[in-house]
Every structure is written in structure tokens, then in C-alpha cells.
């Protein structure tokens with residue numbers, strides 16, 4: 001029994017935890033993007049996504065994709081050091097580490113330029129305002145309470161946490 005449990009843990013670490021580690025490199029899926037974007041080092045945190053062309057206000061910019069999982073599995077995956085989960089309902093989440101479009105690399109900001117819209121089960125990140133070429137893309141993660149994660153978005157209205165405490 002102990003051996004079996006160890007094997008399961010090893011597979012979990014290899015397939016779920018390690019791919020979300022600090023060495024994770026962005027891979028973008030252009031088929032999920034409606035504007036030209038690229039990944040680069042971010043001033044906010046680790047890697048980020050940046051506009052390669054001007055994006056008008058109110059447009060779909062890219063789709064957030066990934067493996068669809070439930071609450072219990074999300075809890076299991078919360079041992080990862082970085083957040084790559086998008087909550088679509090109180091009981092369903094999308095894990096961008098597995099089958100992600102690259103949108104999972106978009107950082108949180110307290111003054112974001114994108115917002116998420118869920119349409120027939122698909123997550124679209126839309127522009128809240130015009131975005132300049134070279135600007136980093138951000139959205140408000142609206143994390144529920146739990147572990148408080150400090151925010152370094154640098155916005156004037158920064159609430160100091162990624163969690164929703166406003």
C-alpha cells in the first residue's frame with residue numbers, strides 16, 4: 001500500500017507539481033490569440049504576456065485554456081508555488097499548466113487592462129481599455145481568501161494582496 005501511494009505521489013509531482021515550478025517557460029498557442037502577443041520577463045512577477053501591437057478597448061484578446069478540474073483536485077494542486085488555476089464556478093476550475101494557451105502567464109494587477117468573460121464555458125480575456133504596443137497584459141485574479149499572496153503590481157490603487165479583500 002505504501003509503495004503504491006509513493007508511486008502515485010511521484011507521478012503527481014512529475015506531472016502536476018514540477019511543470020508549474022519556477023523553471024516553467026511560456027509556450028503560447030497562437031490559435032487562441034486574437035492579437036499578436038509574446039512572453040517576456042515581467043516587472044510584476046516572473047514571466048508575463050505583452051502586446052506586440054495596439055489592442056483597442058472591448059476586444060477579445062485571448063482565450064484561457066487548460067485542464068478542467070474540480071475543487072478537490074484544485075486543492076491538491078494548491079501545493080504548487082505559483083497560481084495557474086482559473087476559477088470558472090464555485091466547483092470548477094481550469095488548470096493552465098496542462099493544455100494552457102499561455103494565458104496562465106498573465107500576471108495579476110489591481111489596475112488591470114483585461115477582464116475575464118466566461119461564454120459557453122470558455123474563458124475569454126477582453127481588453128478593459130486600449131492597450132499600447134509593448135504593454136504587459138494583466139487581469140484581476142479575484143482570488144478568494146485562503147493563503148494571502150502579496151501583490152507587486154505597482155498600481156497606485158494596489159491592495160497589496162492578490163486576494164480579493166476589497
Ligand SMILES: [Zn+2]
Pocket residue numbers: 109110111151152153154155157158159160161
Ligand atoms: Zn496590486
